Amino acid sequence: MELVNLKEIALQIRGVSYKQNDISAEIDRNKIILLKGNNIQGNKINWEDLIYVNENKVSDIQILKKGDLLLTSSSGSKNLLGKHVIYTGEVTATFGAFCKVVRPDKNKIFPKYLDCFFKSKRYRSHILKVTQGANINNLRNEDIDSIEIPFPSYGNQIRIAYLLEKIEATIAERKNAIGLLDEFVKANFYQMFGDPVKNEKEWSLFNGFEYANDIQVGVVIKPASHYVKDGVIALRSLNIKPNKIDLNDVVYFSEVANKTTLSKSILKKNDIVLVRTGNTGVAAIIPDELDGINCIDLIICRPKRELINSYYLVYLYNSERFQKVVENNEVGGVHKHLNVGVLKNINLPIPPINLQNQFADIAQKIESIRAEQEVQLKDLEELYASVSQKVFAGDIDLSQVPFDVSLLPNEHNPIETSEEEPKPDGVKQELLKEEIKKVTQPATKRKLNWENVSFKEVANYIQNEFNGYYFNAEMLLRYLKEDIGMVVNYFSSVEQKKKPQYENADDFYRFVTTAITGENSFLQLEQVFYNAETENIPNISFTETDLVNLAKKDKKERSGIYFRIKDEITTP
Known part of the structure; x- marks a missing residue:
């Protein structure tokens, strides 16, 4: 080229x-x-x-x-x-x-x-x-x-932009879907347990001395002196994300040091680790596969299993309300940190263990679905990188990619075609053929802006499409975006934290949340967890479009949080 x-x-x-x-x-x-x-x-x-x-x-x-x-x-x-x-x-x-x-x-x-x-x-x-x-x-x-x-020719420039933008849009939708999974687990937490700071459900209060067998700090004295090239993973603050362990950049302790000098901070499955300095209070659970690893300058909490479920506790720790409590109790100058003593003395509401366990079941199922979707996201990002590299090298036949003639400047008419340039020689075009098809379906619907559509209109659209059917957030987003042609606002909790003015914005998440909590005057939704492996909802039904899409997924992918419009029969 x-x-x-x-x-x-x-x-x-x-x-x-x-x-x-x-x-x-x-x-x-x-x-x-x-x-x-x-x-x-x-x-x-x-x-x-x-x-x-x-x-x-x-x-x-x-x-x-x-x-x-x-x-x-x-x-x-x-x-x-x-x-x-x-x-x-x-x-x-x-x-x-x-x-x-x-x-x-x-x-x-x-x-x-x-x-x-x-x-x-x-x-x-x-x-x-x-x-x-x-x-x-x-x-x-x-x-x-x-x-x-x-x-390349102007026509192929348009084709390349169209193709890459379609893949970008698919990636953005997948990221939104993953974000919605996180948001709905949080919404489920608040629905089941209420605000952990206000404790309006009047759960019994316990401090760290009472709900944990131990709360201590990981290795803090010269941890680097124990580093080896390969050995026992030692988690640091950068490895702890909300409800997730990130293993992209880890250090290692020697096996000998881990079993002797550093044995006090060995982590067990279901332990919770919290960031002590930096993003103070951010917490994650140690999964089964990381049992026996170690950590550096993290707070380790070992909950009493008969009293508190680790999944309940980690979502409580990561709740925005609890994070504000942590922020108010930080100590230190420039580098703020959270003391073990402070954490031990904070009273937390502890609901009945059976209710916590119900929440844990939902959270773990959603985690499984999230993991699957993250794999799909990674595949899409790799596809984008591959297609991007190939189109700029001239190694893809663009003849099947849609082409909007109206985007050509006048001097480039008559219409250019991809045949103006030689097709790439010796490149296996079939490798990307199916992937390209997935992202090149032209959009023809008129666009509606969320800001210009009332909650009542949105509710009418949803009732007309989904009345009598079950649907999840991804199905709803697809319907509004593709079938209705609506540009949907969605602000994640991270965006809300950075920009408080978004907290009560009339975005997609707020619309659905208010429909679940009963605050939405135009639509009432009930929320259920559907396990496709056990078929826990007999005679569950979906729209024809959603059935076609679900048929392409396995049982794990089909499982998750679903909604149904409340009526005289379903409303409690």
């Missing part, structure tokens, strides 16, 4: 220079939004923490246009250099001096194609190469101009 330097198909534009008295945190008629590097997050624009600059500091060419690629050109971290977002023209805005804009010549290159290339490993490798060894983390004009861009 032909290669061209970026300077041949795009224009670089420098950011706006300004003084402190040229900007403010509030807009007026003489000011314009100024985007900075911290507004570029995950290939999207973060519209929070905006500043505004006097219009007289901004030239016409510095006004962002639809299709512009806004990127960070100066940063305290090399890893942030070159991160970018394609501007979709939401509002009138400009950009600061630590950013650049790459403005594609739309008669030569399709902006979304260039956006896809800027997400590729080839682009990232170029950025790392030109900044390697530099004392200042800065991208020069020549660093950007010299980027070599694979340059």
Whole structure:
């Protein structure tokens, strides 16, 4: 495939220079939004923490246009250099001096194609190469101009962008589905046990001395002196995520040290480990397969099994309400940490063990489903990386990929076809044929924005489709997005924590949660756990579309939390 330097198909534009008295945190008629590097997050624009600059500091060419690629050109971290977002023209805005804009010549290159290339490993490798060894983390004009861009026909640029965007959308949907599993386990926790701080259900209170056999700290004195290349895993704070152990970056203790000097902190299955310094209070359970490993500077809690279930306790520890209690009890200066003594003295509500066990069964089933979906997500991400590499190398026949003629600039008509370029020689096209089919079905539905649709309208859509049927969150999202054509808002708990204004946003999760709790005036849902292996719900029924999709899954994948619209029969 032909290669061209970026300077041949795009224009670089420098950011706006300004003084402190040229900007403010509030807009007026003489000011314009100024985007900075911290507004570029995950290939999207973060519209929070905006500043505004006097219009007289901004030239016409510095006004962002639809299709512009806004990127960070100066940063305290090399890893942030070159991160970018394609501007979709939401509002009138400009950009600061630590950013650049790459403005594609739309008669030569399709902006979304260039956006896809800027997400590729080839682009990232170029950025790392030109900044390697530099004392200042800065991208020069020549660093950007010299980027070599694979340059297929305009029609194939559109096809490549379409294909990669479809895979990206599938990845995003899978991530949302995984996030929803997490959110619904949390919702189930609150539904069964209430707020763990308010304790409105008046469960008996126990402190750490009472509900645990032991609460202690892992290795803290010179742990590095016991490191070996391979041995017994030693968990650190970075390995502890909410309700999950991350083994991507672990260190090891020697077998001898683990059994002797460090034996006090050996972990057992069902122990709970909590982060002591950093993300204080974040907790995870030690699974069966990690029985016998060790840990460094983590708090170890060994619950009394006759009194408290580890799954109940870990979800309580990770609840946002309990995390606020931890935050209020942190000690230390710059590096805040959680003391064992503090944790032992915090009173926790302890419901009956049989109720805890019911919750644990649900949580473990969801964990199993989540693990399966994470494998699928990894496969999709590997597919994206593979397809991205192959399309930019010209190693994929694009003739079967849909092509929107209206996106061609006038000078490229009549319609270009993929036959203008030779098909790749010696490449096994069939390897990706089925995967491409999965993500290239054209969308034809009119888009509805969640902000412009009332809860009542959403409820009517759901009742018309699912009345008398069971459905899960993934089925509901698919129906609203694909069949109705709705752009659905969804803010994860992480986003809510970072941005408190999202906490009560009328997003998808809030809509479903209020329907379960009875706060939704237009829709009432009952929530059940369906085990496809034991068929615990006789005569369960699904819509025809959902039945077709379920038939492609095994029993583990079909199991999970489902909903049904309450009526006179099902309502308690």
